[in-house]
Amino acid sequence: QVQLVQSGAEVKKPGASVKVSCKASGYTFTGYYLHWVRQAPGQGLEWMGWINPYSGDTNYAQKLQGRVTMTRDTSISTANMELNRLKSDDTAVYYCARSREGASLSLGYWGQGTLVTVSS
Amino acid sequence: DIQMTQSPSSLSASVGDRVTITCRASQSISTYLIWYHQKPGKAPKLLIYGASSLQGGVPSRFSGGGSGTDFTLTISSLQPEDFATYYCQQSYSNPITFGQGTRLEIK
Numbered sequence: 001q002v003q004l005v006q007s008g009a010e011v012k013k014p015g016a017s018v019k020v021s022c023k024a025s026g027y028t029f030t031g032y033y034l035h036w037v038r039q040a041p042g043q044g045l046e047w048m049g050w051i052n053p054y055s056g057d058t059n060y061a062q063k064l065q066g067r068v069t070m071t072r073d074t075s076i077s078t079a080n081m082e083l084n085r086l087k088s089d090d091t092a093v094y095y096c097a098r099s100r101e102g103a104s105l106s107l108g109y110w111g112q113g114t115l116v117t118v119s120s
Numbered sequence: 121d122i123q124m125t126q127s128p129s130s131l132s133a134s135v136g137d138r139v140t141i142t143c144r145a146s147q148s149i150s151t152y153l154i155w156y157h158q159k160p161g162k163a164p165k166l167l168i169y170g171a172s173s174l175q176g177g178v179p180s181r182f183s184g185g186g187s188g189t190d191f192t193l194t195i196s197s198l199q200p201e202d203f204a205t206y207y208c209q210q211s212y213s214n215p216i217t218f219g220q221g222t223r224l225e226i227k
Contacts, residue, residue, distance in 0.1 A: 035216070044207065044218060044219075044220050044221045045156075045164065045207055045209075045218045045221075046218070047215055047216040047217065047218065059214055059215075061215050062215070095163055095164075097163075100166065100169060103169065103211060105152075105211035105212075105213075105214070105216055106154050106166070106169050106209075106211045107154070107156075107164070107166060107209070107216075108166050108175070110163035110164060110165070111163065112163060113163055
């Protein structure tokens, strides 16, 4: 079965960077886009971008351009999301999500989420 | 970017009730509309794709409709496990955008 297992919670200071990983199993890693979505405490869902694990192509939300980098390591079926120059309003749960079959912008499977807390 | 607007923002209902949540897109998205629900502390779960197709394993009391700019999610007979927050999302074009969510609470 499809599983996405994310790395553990992080506490960072403003201005620092954070890297969250997402290990995929149960399917062909290079066959489906991986998206990152975040959710600030008590708030809605915010799409951050996607990576095509086959080609490495990425597409980022304009709001995060220049601060976010999405990468993948196909040898270990893992996608990573790095966010730089952290601010307090980056405090959120960060999710990776795999696209649904035949629909690259539809999020069929989700990781468990990683809480990133930015605090001085 | 395509803006997605849900209504209502919150809704109180009882077990057994029929409820409908609406989602409006700022431009036509054909039927590229997804519905998710999310329980506290959990990741969202896909319920409906293509505006009206039920994801595998989702109970048939859930149904979706609409096309173009106006969409609905209907739960025909609320069950205790349905009390959650519901989100719509357009999958028509980049960037993906979500509605602000509808919180469904027990009356």
